[in-house]
Amino acid sequence: MTAVEPIRDKSLIDMVKRILKRQGSRNHLLFVMGINIGLRISDTLKLKVKDVRNKDYIELYEQKTKKFKRFPIVDAYKPDLEDFIIGKDDEEWLFASRRGGKPITRIQAYRILQDACFEAGITARIGTHTLRKTFGYHFYQEHKDIGLLQYLFNHSSQRVTLLYIGITQELIDSKLRSFAL
Secondary structure (H helix, E strand, C coil): CCCCCCCCCHHHHHHHHHHHHHHCHHHHHHHHHHHHHCCCHHHHCCCEHHHCCCCCEEEEECCCCCCEEEEECCCCCHHHHHHHHCCCCCCCECCECCCCCCECCHHHHHHHHHHHHHHCCCCCCCCCHHHHHHHHHHHHHHHCCHHHHHHHHCCCCHHHHHHHCCCCHHHHHHHHHCCCC
């Protein structure tokens, strides 16, 4: 399987947000939350309204690692989230399928993301994991704290985290070529 890429260009992220906003608040919120909390899609899709209503944090046990995680509900999506859950029952899936009774599937989340990225002109390999990798890439660019990012992702080594967010030998070589004292 080919690895997917983060969306590195913030203007493309904004374009995807606009495209998804036109489609509806569920799809937009899925994307915005995904790039701001860095959860795996399997954990994001399992969220219920009660997991976010009147809360400052999303708290859960990760499906893959079984480890407890706590993520703040940040201003980047909090108003959209609060508007989205108005009138919804606490037991409803946050990202409910339009067919009812279940959350959208990972495949449906992939289609939503793939279609929006295609429309935005993104040519990189895109998948649901792109959300998590986009979070990681931009978190690292802003904070330069690979140790914290490694912890957030539950990775076994910093090398894994660097590869995961797209810090490749190619990028390292290019930076070193332009470095001189």
